[in-house]
Amino acid sequence: MKTLDRLLLASGLLIPLWLLAGVWLTAQAYPGYDHLQQAMSQLGAVGSPTHSWSPLVNNYPLAALFALFAWGLARCWRGSKLALLSAAMVLLHGIGSMGTGWFPCDQGCAPAQPSTSQQLHNLSGLLMFLSLTLASALWAWLGNRIAGSQAFALLSLTCVILAIVTVALMGQAAQSGQLFGLYQRLNYGVSVIWIASLAWVSLRTPAASPLRMTAT
Template sequence: MAGVAIPFWLALALLILGSLYPDYSQFEQSMSVLGAVDAPTHFIAPIINNFPLGLLFILFGVSVYKTFPQSALARFSGLLIVLHGLASFVTGDFACDAGCSLDAPSTTQQIHHLAGLVMAWSLIGAGAIWAWLGLRLQGFRGLAFLSMALTLVALVTVPMVAISAKNLVGHGLYERVNAFVSAIWVAIFAVVLLRRNA
């Protein structure tokens, strides 16, 4: 159930935090800005967003790991999901500088961005594993094709997030597409596992 809850929690957290930040743009500004040191939501952002989501990802990753004792690759995908959750805690602990400016970022912001990269690539890696593994395990063929499609979208948006961060056009939109595609993949995977266990 932790996996199913993830995209809904993410959407609710962003809506709440965005409403508490005057003139915040979900389409132009990054999610990290909500927790930046100068943000009006600086103290509450990790409590509403990073930490609960990190816990949900860890719980789901552990569930995946325990569900497939016979498959080292499936277990590795579970560990990647756990890694995503741990990185979410790091992004909450280490906030961006004021406005998340890319000019001369502090060590804290560099750690924040490194953890953000780990978050993105860990779920892309887990999705890629299931795009391959789902075709080889009975009952996971549909998940394999969904994993291929959603992982491809997440992969394509990574450079778009980086480019938009530099030119400051549509950065929030691309970042959210990347995050929600991966979160939706996790939720679909969770539903597949729930049905399988039922």
């Protein structure tokens, strides 16, 4: 495997670490911020203490990492149309991450009459959820077929189920006003751990393996 390919795929390993460090660092500058109750988007919300620089620490760097990883996936699994589709989904996720930073949510992130920025923020968040959930579902099929890993296929399927369950819990928490931050972190945590696992599987598959060139 070429050095460029390794670097691009390694960006996927960096994503969960960057997310964890970025959210933690930003929250330190937000007095009284509660990780269990508050959405991560509130760190960049209009009127928040960290509004101006939260996207610079979180959304934009993560968007770049997702784009680089998508490029690496496309290069690594170019023989599979479904794998290329999954790479496109990862890229769309990065675009969604950019969108949630570019269009901050309103103060509190749950206004009765959302602004245009809030609506675009919500649409970007929906794109993020749908894109990685679809990518995970694709690899529940592809994991064993082209990467030769039944374990990763099962992990991908498990992550799809967990993503759906936790997003439902997020909806309930938004109604009750309790533990939204916890369920959001579980939801996104599942997604970025899956990304890192896909990066690891891709890095470990021999470059000369015919599995990389299997058309699917």
